Amino acid sequence: MSHPIVAFLRRFSFPIRLLFLLGLGFLVYRETFRGQFVFDDIEFIVTNPFIKNFSAIQGFWEMSFPKTRIITVYSYALNYYLNKLDPFGYHLFNYIVHIVATLAVWRLAFLLVSILQTPQPVPTPIPASQTSNNKPRLNNLNKGKTAAAKTKAQSTTQATAQTTAPFRSFSLLSLIPFFVTLIFLVHPGQTEAVTYITQRFESLATMFYLLTLCCYVQGRMPAVQLIKRIFLFSGAAFFSICAITSKEISITLPLTIVAIELIFFKDLRRVRLSLLLILFLISCVFLFLFSHIIKASLWSLWTHTFNSESHDGDILTPYTYILTQMRVFLTFFRLLIFPVNQNLEYDYPMSNSLLDPPLTLVGLLFIIALAVISWLARKKYPLISFGIAWILITFSANLVPRANVIFEHKLYLMCFGFALAGISLLNELIKNRKILITLLIGIILIFSLTTFHRNKVWLTERALWEDEVKKSPNKARVHANMGKVYTDLKIIDKALFELGRAIELKADDFKSYSNRGAAYYSIGDFDHALENYNKAIEIKPGYFGVYVNRALIYFEMRQFDMALANLNTAILLDPKFQYGYIHRGRLLNELGRYQEALRDFDQALKIAPGDVEALVGRAVNYFFLGQTEKAIQDFNLAQQFKPQEPLVFINRGFCYFKIGQPDKAIADFNAAIQIQPGNGEAYNKRGMAYHAKGAFDKAFADFNQAIALDPHNVTALNNRASIYFQRGQTDAALADCDQAIALNPHMAMVYNNRGIIYLGKKMVEQAKADFDKSLELDPNYIESYLKRGFIYASQNNYTQALADFSSIIAREPTHFAALYNRGVIEAIAGNQTAAIVDFTQSLKSNPNYAMAFWGRANSYAAIGKFSEALADAQAAQSLGQEVPAEFIANMKSKIK
Numbered sequence: 001m002s003h004p005i006v007a008f009l010r011r012f013s014f015p016i017r018l019l020f021l022l023g024l025g026f027l028v029y030r031e032t033f034r035g036q037f038v039f040d041d042i043e044f045i046v047t048n049p050f051i052k053n054f055s056a057i058q059g060f061w062e063m064s065f066p067k068t069r070i071i072t073v074y075s076y077a078l079n080y081y082l083n084k085l086d087p088f089g090y091h092l093f094n095y096i097v098h099i100v101a102t103l104a105v106w107r108l109a110f111l112l113v114s115i116l117q118t119p120q121p122v123p124t125p126i127p128a129s130q131t132s133n134n135k136p137r138l139n140n141l142n143k144g145k146t147a148a149a150k151t152k153a154q155s156t157t158q159a160t161a162q163t164t165a166p167f168r169s170f171s172l173l174s175l176i177p178f179f180v181t182l183i184f185l186v187h188p189g190q191t192e193a194v195t196y197i198t199q200r201f202e203s204l205a206t207m208f209y210l211l212t213l214c215c216y217v218q219g220r221m222p223a224v225q226l227i228k229r230i231f232l233f234s235g236a237a238f239f240s241i242c243a244i245t246s247k248e249i250s251i252t253l254p255l256t257i258v259a260i261e262l263i264f265f266k267d268l269r270r271v272r273l274s275l276l277l278i279l280f281l282i283s284c285v286f287l288f289l290f291s292h293i294i295k296a297s298l299w300s301l302w303t304h305t306f307n308s309e310s311h312d313g314d315i316l317t318p319y320t321y322i323l324t325q326m327r328v329f330l331t332f333f334r335l336l337i338f339p340v341n342q343n344l345e346y347d348y349p350m351s352n353s354l355l356d357p358p359l360t361l362v363g364l365l366f367i368i369a370l371a372v373i374s375w376l377a378r379k380k381y382p383l384i385s386f387g388i389a390w391i392l393i394t395f396s397a398n399l400v401p402r403a404n405v406i407f408e409h410k411l412y413l414m415c416f417g418f419a420l421a422g423i424s425l426l427n428e429l430i431k432n433r434k435i436l437i438t439l440l441i442g443i444i445l446i447f448s449l450t451t452f453h454r455n456k457v458w459l460t461e462r463a464l465w466e467d468e469v470k471k472s473p474n475k476a477r478v479h480a481n482m483g484k485v486y487t488d489l490k491i492i493d494k495a496l497f498e499l500g501r502a503i504e505l506k507a508d509d510f511k512s513y514s515n516r517g518a519a520y521y522s523i524g525d526f527d528h529a530l531e532n533y534n535k536a537i538e539i540k541p542g543y544f545g546v547y548v549n550r551a552l553i554y555f556e557m558r559q560f561d562m563a564l565a566n567l568n569t570a571i572l573l574d575p576k577f578q579y580g581y582i583h584r585g586r587l588l589n590e591l592g593r594y595q596e597a598l599r600d601f602d603q604a605l606k607i608a609p610g611d612v613e614a615l616v617g618r619a620v621n622y623f624f625l626g627q628t629e630k631a632i633q634d635f636n637l638a639q640q641f642k643p644q645e646p647l648v649f650i651n652r653g654f655c656y657f658k659i660g661q662p663d664k665a666i667a668d669f670n671a672a673i674q675i676q677p678g679n680g681e682a683y684n685k686r687g688m689a690y691h692a693k694g695a696f697d698k699a700f701a702d703f704n705q706a707i708a709l710d711p712h713n714v715t716a717l718n719n720r721a722s723i724y725f726q727r728g729q730t731d732a733a734l735a736d737c738d739q740a741i742a743l744n745p746h747m748a749m750v751y752n753n754r755g756i757i758y759l760g761k762k763m764v765e766q767a768k769a770d771f772d773k774s775l776e777l778d779p780n781y782i783e784s785y786l787k788r789g790f791i792y793a794s795q796n797n798y799t800q801a802l803a804d805f806s807s808i809i810a811r812e813p814t815h816f817a818a819l820y821n822r823g824v825i826e827a828i829a830g831n832q833t834a835a836i837v838d839f840t841q842s843l844k845s846n847p848n849y850a851m852a853f854w855g856r857a858n859s860y861a862a863i864g865k866f867s868e869a870l871a872d873a874q875a876a877q878s879l880g881q882e883v884p885a886e887f888i889a890n891m892k893s894k895i896k
Contacts, residue, residue: 017178021106021185025099028186028451032091032195035459039344039481040198044076046085049578049608051077071245072201084610084641090197097203098185098194104210105184105416109177111217112420115264116382176383176423179440183419186448188339189411195458196344202409205247209413212239216257220265249397249413259389263378309403310348312476312506321401323351326363328406329395333366335411336391336418339447342454344464346406347472367392381428387421390414461485469498476506480515487519490710495519510539514546517553523712524744526553544573548583555587557746558777563587578604578611585617589624597621610641616651623655631655646672646679657689665689680709684716696723714740718750725757733757748778755787764791782808782815789821798825816845820852823859832859850879857887866894 037046045051054077075093083089184190193202218224219232243250306321308314316324328348335342351360374388394413423440430436457467465482472478483498499516502509517532533550536543547570554563564587571580581604588597601618604611619634635652642648653668669686672679687702700723706716717740724733737754740747755770771788774781789804802825808818823838839856843849857872870891877883 021102021181022099024182024448025095025102025185028448029095029098029194029455031452031455031459032095033088035087035091035195035455036461037085037087037090037197038458038461038464039196041087041090041196044073044198045080045090047579048076049576049611051080052611053077053609054081069201069245069247071242072204072247075200075204080610085612086644087197091195094194094197094200094203097200097207098190101203101207101210102181102185104207104214105419106177106181107214108210108217108416109180109420111214111221112260112264112383112386113177115217115221175437176427179423179444180416180419182440182444183423183447184415186444186451187336187411187415187419188342188447188450188454189335189408189415191342191451191454191458192344192407193409193412195455196409199409199412201247202249202412205243205249206413208239208243208246209250209253210416212236212243212253213256213260215239217260217264220260248400249394252393252397255393255396256390259386259393263382263386263389304401306401306403308350308405309477310346310405311350312474314350316350316401316403316405318401320350320352321405322399323354323360324348324405325398326360326367327351327357328363328398329367330359330363331406332395332411332414333391335408336415337422339450341471342408343468343471344408345468345472345475345478347475347478348406350405381424383424384421384428387417387419387424390417390420462489474505476502476509476512478502479505480509480512483512483519484515487515487522490522490712492519492523492712508539510536510543510546513539514543514549517546517549521549521553521556524556524714526557526744526746529553542573544570544577544580547573548580551583551587555590556744558748560587560591576607578607578614581607582611582614582617585614585621589617589621592624594621594625598625612638612642612645612648615641616647620651620655623658628655628659644675646676646682649675650679650682650685653689654685657685657692662689662692678709680706680713680716683709684713684719687716687719691719691723696726699723712743714744714747714750717743718747718753721753721757725753725760730757730761734761746777748774748781748784751777752781752784752787755784759787759791764794767791780811782812782818786818786821789818793821793825798829801825802829814841814845816842816849816852819845820849820855823852823855827855827859827862832862835859836863848879850876850881853879854881854883857883861887861891866891870895 051073054074076090079090079093193199193206213236215232215236219229219236224232240250240253243253304318306316308316314320331346351357354361354364370388371392374385374392376385377388378385391414394417395410398410426436426439430439457463461481462485465478465485468478469482479498479502483495483502486492486495486498496516496519499512499519502512503516506512513532513536517529517536520526520529520532530550530553533546533553536546537550540546547566551563551566551570554560554566564584567580567584567587570577571584574580581600585597585600585604588594588600598618598621601614601621604614605618608614615634615638619631619638622628622631622634632652632655635648635655638645638648639652649668649672653665653672656662656665656668666686666689669682669689672682673686676682683702684706687699687706690696690699690702700720703716703720703723706713707720710716717736721733721736721740724730724736734754734757737750737757740750741754744750751770751774755767755774758764758767758770768788768791771784771791774784775788778784785804785808789801789808792798792801792804802822805818805822805825808815809822812818819838819842823835823842826832826835826838836856836859839852839859842852843856846852853872853876857869857876860866860869860872870888873883873888873891877888
């Protein structure tokens with residue numbers, strides 16, 4: 001009797017192994033669940049408008065994107081529906097796909113091993129006695145049957161012995177599928193297809209590929225009933241269509257099925273030939289369907305040339321591409337055995353001939369050798385034979401020319417063949433079972449630790465590209481992406497260095513020019529930013545994104561016409577690019593063209609329903625239109641789509657601030673800071689809210705923190721200057737204004753505030769120069785007109801003073817201070833009637849404006865309306881205005 005523990009383990013072998021697989025997979029890939037969106041995830045997920053509405057996905061195919069990936073794109077849309085832009089859900093989906101693919105590997109490996117354990121039907125010799133014309137006697141007939149049965153039994157025993165000869169132990173044979181599965185689960189070469197969200201294309205297609213084969217092989221088993229066989233073959237057809245519409249690697253499925261037939265099934269020749277004929281016809285249909293889906297003939301793929309994205313400067317032809325793949329195969333094979341120095345962006349020069357470089361010929365000979373070994377080993381070592389055939393067949397999909405000659409995610413499907421062949425080979429070479437199992441456990445442990453470590457590289461864009469810069473230092477795209485990451489992180493010195501290095505390596509890299517323009521823009525160096533954007537457009541006039549970026553520069557420089565022209569061009573180049581509409585809507589808001597802006601935000605949301613930036617922009621638009629409730633609704637909706645987006649809280653808080661609800665504003669700014677403690681603008685806006693509440697110390701602390709986090713935050717410097725000015729620290733206030741102007745010389749507000757500081761220091765000419773500059777930058781800046789008007793009035797330049805106050809009233813007819821001051825100028829000029837009109841309008845806007853009552857009182861007195869003068873003087877006095885007693889007495893005496 002066996003030990004109870006042993007009996008338990010045998011009885012529950014499958015659930016124990018399943019739990020072990022799931023547990024090991026979780027441990028190896030658990031770090032990925034906190035990973036961010038990286039590289040192409042931004043294009044395919046974060047900024048992809050089509051996945052944000054299932055009905056909009058059809059537009060994705062209008063961009064010449066192959067429909068061979070439609071299921072994967074729909075899976076992104078499902079993720080967005082469930083998780084919005086929370087990367088956790090996307091990583092969880094990828095992990096589940098990997099687990100299902102791993103279980104399919106287990107099942108397929110088990111089925112292939114089961115075929116070898118199942119005796120195959122062989123022809124039974126007919127006894128000579130049955131060919132005689134003499135009628136045999138009954139006892140001889142029975143002897144013939146017995147002899148035939150013995151012969152059949154012997155044949156069956158021999159066949160069984162032949163099929164199981166390569167395996168010395170049935171128990172070890174039962175472990176092979178499990179070890180193959182473990183290798184597939186934890187191999188480091190799988191990380192790019194699992195951890196890199198976008199390469200769900202590869203893992204999902206592989207999952208359906210494996211499920212297709214599981215159904216097919218199960219359906220080919222001799223003992224399967226007809227109804228079940230039909231069901232399984234239907235399942236194989238269904239999963240093959242899913243594979244076709246997940247990624248192009250599915251094109252090799254028919255070849256793999258043919259390999260299974262040739263190596264594992266020993267049917268009679270006539271039956272197998274019929275089946276192979278059917279498979280050939282199915283393959284033709286499969287290839288026709290594949291070509292129809294991608295809307296291109298397979299032949300056309302061999303007639304193009306490509307600028308290589310794997311090595312700068314190479315121009316790939318179909319010939320040089322295939323030659324290069326001979327070396328790529330060697331690299332892949334090395335990675336399958338020794339997965340070290342893994343790389344997303346290989347710097348991989350093309351092969352020019354079989355001997356340039358010599359490894360090209362080595363790779364070709366190695367592929368031929370593997371093909372010969374696979375063919376020769378098919379009878380005695382079928383698992384090794386099929387594993388090698390699998391590697392060669394699945395690699396063959398890479399022979400279709402494309403711009404990138406190598407990506408590690410191609411290993412994902414190949415890994416099954418490697419694991420099957422490798423473990424079967426070790427089983428043949430190592431006689432001692434304990435040594436073999438110990439070795440396999442050691443390999444799995446090393447692979448698991450390597451995969452765990454490699455997954456950390458994929459956690460953030462910064463970690464990924466810093467790793468790539470070390471491994472591919474001479475590749476422009478690596479430095480370009482590194483520079484973009486540093487720009488986003490506001491590490492501008494490093495960003496400029498990396499982008500400069502990218503341009504140095506590839507002079508026509510228009511995206512690097514555009515990104516370098518963005519880096520300069522982030523520090524307020526608009527001249528260099530424009531220079532780089534112009535260069536990008538010179539290289540690639542049809543690159544719509546750079547027009548949006550250039551529009552942002554013109555917007556900051558207050559050149560609104562130029563900004564609008566660039567945004568119009570961007571939208572014309574790509575009408576389905578929602579960011580063109582979003583930025584144009586923001587510009588139209590600034591210009592006060594609110595209804596036009598609303599149409600742009602609506603169009604952006606039609607393209608990309610749920611786009612947070614579009615919702616925030618429309619909310620601000622509603623706020624400008626005075627529709628506060630709708631604004632708050634859009635902010636709240638944006639928060640539902642992206643609960644952890646600081647942009648939503650910052651903009652909603654600013655709207656609360658503008659409508660005089662600083663407490664609600666501060667609550668939103670607090671939420672933004674809690675989500676993103678390094679967000680300097682959240683501190684800046686909260687400082688403004690504290691300032692409005694009179695909490696100047698808290699405001700000053702927040703402005704300091706904003707500047708510490710982002711020394712290029714011009715508005716924070718300007719705001720801190722205001723606090724310094726209020727405290728009487730005019731030198732410190734001037735220093736902040738000077739720094740702000742040095743960072744961005746195109747902000748009217750900063751010149752205006754510096755002018756006010758100069759006025760406080762009695763530096764009138766400097767103040768006037770700053771107000772002049774402010775109005776040059778923004779002809780609608782009312783406060784600069786007001787302050788400059790004061791200066792003109794103090795210099796007795798009443799004509800210019802009158803012009804400035806009139807400019808304010810033309811823009812804002814109810815501005816009580818401008819009306820009052822113009823009234824004063826009119827009174828000085830002797831135009832008392834016009835003065836009275838202005839004072840009266842001022843009081844309509846501000847009924848408690850004591851100075852306006854006093855000014856009007858003087859004008860009434862000047863034209864002999866003493867009763868009105870007395871009433872206004874008494875009203876002014878009641879509001880706190882100092883009125884000479886002699887004036888009141890005089891008016892009373894005049895009335896009498």
